Amino acid sequence: AQSVAQPEDQVNVAEGNPLTVKCTYSVSGNPYLFWYVQYPNRGLQFLLKYITGDNLVKGSYGFEAEFNKSQTSFHLKKPSALVSDSALYFCAVREVTNAGKSTFGDGTTLTVKP
Amino acid sequence: DAMVIQNPRYQVTQFGKPVTLSCSQTLNHNVMYWYQQKSSQAPKLLFHYYDKDFNNEADTPDNFQSRRPNTSFCFLDIRSPGLGDAAMYLCATSREGGHYEQYFGPGTRLTVT
Numbered sequence: 001a002q003s004v005a006q007p008e009d010q011v012n013v014a015e016g017n018p019l020t021v022k023c024t025y026s027v028s029g030n031p032y033l034f035w036y037v038q039y040p041n042r043g044l045q046f047l048l049k050y051i052t053g054d055n056l057v058k059g060s061y062g063f064e065a066e067f068n069k070s071q072t073s074f075h076l077k078k079p080s081a082l083v084s085d086s087a088l089y090f091c092a093v094r095e096v097t098n099a100g101k102s103t104f105g106d107g108t109t110l111t112v113k114p
Numbered sequence: 115d116a117m118v119i120q121n122p123r124y125q126v127t128q129f130g131k132p133v134t135l136s137c138s139q140t141l142n143h144n145v146m147y148w149y150q151q152k153s154s155q156a157p158k159l160l161f162h163y164y165d166k167d168f169n170n171e172a173d174t175p176d177n178f179q180s181r182r183p184n185t186s187f188c189f190l191d192i193r194s195p196g197l198g199d200a201a202m203y204l205c206a207t208s209r210e211g212g213h214y215e216q217y218f219g220p221g222t223r224l225t226v227t
Contacts, residue, residue: 032213034215034216038154041202041220041221041223042221043118043204043220043221044157044204044206044218045218046215046216049213049215088154090156090157096212096213097212098145098164098210098211099145099162099210100145100208100211100213100214101147101159102159102216104156104157105156106155106156107154107155107156109154
């Protein structure tokens with residue numbers, strides 16, 4: 001069975017500082033890893049994914065994530081946080097099947113203070 | 115813009131009164147999913163369709179049913195809503211294959227009185 005852990009319920013950073021939101025995973029085989037963001041009373045929006053290739057993947061709104069196979073991690077990063085980045089972030093792993101069911105982490109609330 | 119649309123955005127129903135939530139997509143994706151999300155928790159998969167094939171999660175209550183009359187539309191029926199069914203319901207779509215991202219609708223927030 002696949003699983004995802006987001007060890008921090010809450011991350012607080014000051015605007016302009018770098019941010020990291022942590023994610024670790026457990027799968028048998030190669031993982032398909034995703035990050036989504038959710039704003040209040042909205043659905044989830046795709047940010048970026050790792051399927052294969054370069055360990056550093058770049059996504060929307062200046063976010064990037066680093067895949068580390070030995071540490072089974074896929075941490076989300078941004079060099080300079082904005083107040084508008086404040087939201088709920090979910091890491092997910094998808095099954096390598098046609099339907100590709102997702103398993104989501106419990107989410108991390110990011111708060112960026114001015 | 116191609117998108118996933120959910121109606122209504124907010125739904126209030128009475129305890130035990132059947133309710134239907136709808137989802138439509140213009141992406142022509144063959145996989146559609148229904149999730150339940152409570153209080154900013156992780157979305158919980160209820161069921162999914164791969165084309166017309168319906169797949170129920172083992173722990174989805176019998177109270178929840180779904181219909182997909184065509185590629186574009188999918189419905190979630192809650193036959194006898196209880197107070198514990200109050201939640202955000204998210205519809206999502208995807209191309210087939212786990213390497214594609216999912217596209218989520220804005221959700222329907224269900225209140226049960």
